[in-house]
Amino acid sequence: MKLGIVLPVYNRETYVGSALRSVLRQREAAEFDIIVIDDGSVDGTAEVVRSFIADGAPIRLFSQANTGVTRARNAGLRRLLDDTEFVSFIDSDDISPVGRFAADLAHFRSDPGLELTYSYMRMVDQIDDETLEPVAGCDDRIFRGVHLSAGIYRRGLIKRIGDFDEELAQSEDTDFLFRIFEQRARFVFPDTIALYYRRHEHNLTRNLAESRREFLKAMQKSMRRRKADPTLGDLRGFIQVAHPTGDGAPLRP
Amino acid sequence: MGYSTIYAVANSDIVYETFDGDAVVLDLASGRYFGFSDSGSCVWEALIAQVPPASLVGRPCGDGLLSAADLDAFIARLTEYGLLLPATDAVSTALSPDLAQRLAAAREALKIDMHDELADLVMVDPIHDVDEPAGWPAVKQ
Numbered sequence: 001m002k003l004g005i006v007l008p009v010y011n012r013e014t015y016v017g018s019a020l021r022s023v024l025r026q027r028e029a030a031e032f033d034i035i036v037i038d039d040g041s042v043d044g045t046a047e048v049v050r051s052f053i054a055d056g057a058p059i060r061l062f063s064q065a066n067t068g069v070t071r072a073r074n075a076g077l078r079r080l081l082d083d084t085e086f087v088s089f090i091d092s093d094d095i096s097p098v099g100r101f102a103a104d105l106a107h108f109r110s111d112p113g114l115e116l117t118y119s120y121m122r123m124v125d126q127i128d129d130e131t132l133e134p135v136a137g138c139d140d141r142i143f144r145g146v147h148l149s150a151g152i153y154r155r156g157l158i159k160r161i162g163d164f165d166e167e168l169a170q171s172e173d174t175d176f177l178f179r180i181f182e183q184r185a186r187f188v189f190p191d192t193i194a195l196y197y198r199r200h201e202h203n204l205t206r207n208l209a210e211s212r213r214e215f216l217k218a219m220q221k222s223m224r225r226r227k228a229d230p231t232l233g234d235l236r237g238f239i240q241v242a243h244p245t246g247d248g249a250p251l252r253p
Numbered sequence: 254m255g256y257s258t259i260y261a262v263a264n265s266d267i268v269y270e271t272f273d274g275d276a277v278v279l280d281l282a283s284g285r286y287f288g289f290s291d292s293g294s295c296v297w298e299a300l301i302a303q304v305p306p307a308s309l310v311g312r313p314c315g316d317g318l319l320s321a322a323d324l325d326a327f328i329a330r331l332t333e334y335g336l337l338l339p340a341t342d343a344v345s346t347a348l349s350p351d352l353a354q355r356l357a358a359a360r361e362a363l364k365i366d367m368h369d370e371l372a373d374l375v376m377v378d379p380i381h382d383v384d385e386p387a388g389w390p391a392v393k394q
Contacts, residue, residue: 216279223368
């Protein structure tokens with residue numbers, strides 16, 4: 001099975017190599033097509049990505065003028081190959097844990113009608129960029145929250161949901177996931193930890209006022225859609241907060 | 254309800270915006286979020302702008318006039334949900350012409366809808382709010 005993985009990036013030369021290595025170490029899970037959208041980086045991001053391509057990694061790099069993360073994600077979706085069956089995402093500063101793709105793709109093999117797996121994320125403040133694992137004793141929290149990388153999406157679902165909403169400068173991921181659950185996609189919530197979400201001083205979402213405004217906008221759009229069409233599904237059960245375990249093991253909902 | 258009472262947003266956990274005439278309110282403390290009918294959005298905006306309820310009663314609202322009973326019930330819901338409180342030292346303001354026009358053009362009765370299915374997300378608030386001085390990650394109690 002072919003899995004397209006969309007990675008939008010802007011000036012993340014420090015982290016993007018770790019993100020790519022974390023995916024590439026799982027190549028036995030599927031036939032990967034990693035689509036990197038370099039959204040106008042002015043640092044060494046593109047060179048880091050090219051070094052992986054030179055080593056034969058299944059990465060396609062597309063460079064464009066800076067347009068923001070929403071348009072960059074859409075640019076990635078437009079580059080999906082015709083025969084790509086499944087789609088996932090990874091952000092340039094996050095890490096895909098070992099075995100994450102194999103574990104969740106197995107659900108699709110056993111259920112041909114399945115459209116989405118949506119797993120846990122582990123938010124951490126320190127990652128060892130050699131081992132690609134959280135540093136022992138770091139602050140962490142495990143939960144099923146809003147993160148595109150938590151999901152693997154059947155291609156037909158992506159087509160059904162459509163593009164990311166370019167009216168949203170942020171929370172485009174929230175809006176996208178809201179639309180998926182409103183459309184009553186057939187999903188499972190595996191116990192897998194699908195990503196290590198790295199908190200650092202340059203996280204996009206640290207501009208609190210803008211983040212809140214865009215989050216409220218995504219909520220408003222969802223409420224407006226559900227008001228116009230009461231047959232749409234609500235978002236109940238989508239979010240699941242677990243508690244820190246200290247050993248990285250997910251808690252069951 | 255005292256119609257001369259002026260109201261204000263209850264506390265700093267109540268965050269809100271209006272998009273294309275739709276008000277949306279999020280209570281960061283409870284994780285609940287709220288949407289309104291078109292007339293409800295107008296009245297919410299008026300109240301948080303410190304327009305006294307008395308000056309809203311009898312205003313054109315859709316096909317009729319805004320009644321004291323409907324406004325009373327609406328404000329009761331807002332205070333019950335912990336979104337508004339009487340503001341003792343506030344200075345009243347007049348209803349803006351734009352809000353008056355929108356209220357007159359409204360087609361829906363005064364209504365607020367409460368949603369709580371994202372409470373866990375908002376309470377842990379992992380992506381959209383980081384309390385740096387308190388350390389990270391932090392779960393609101």
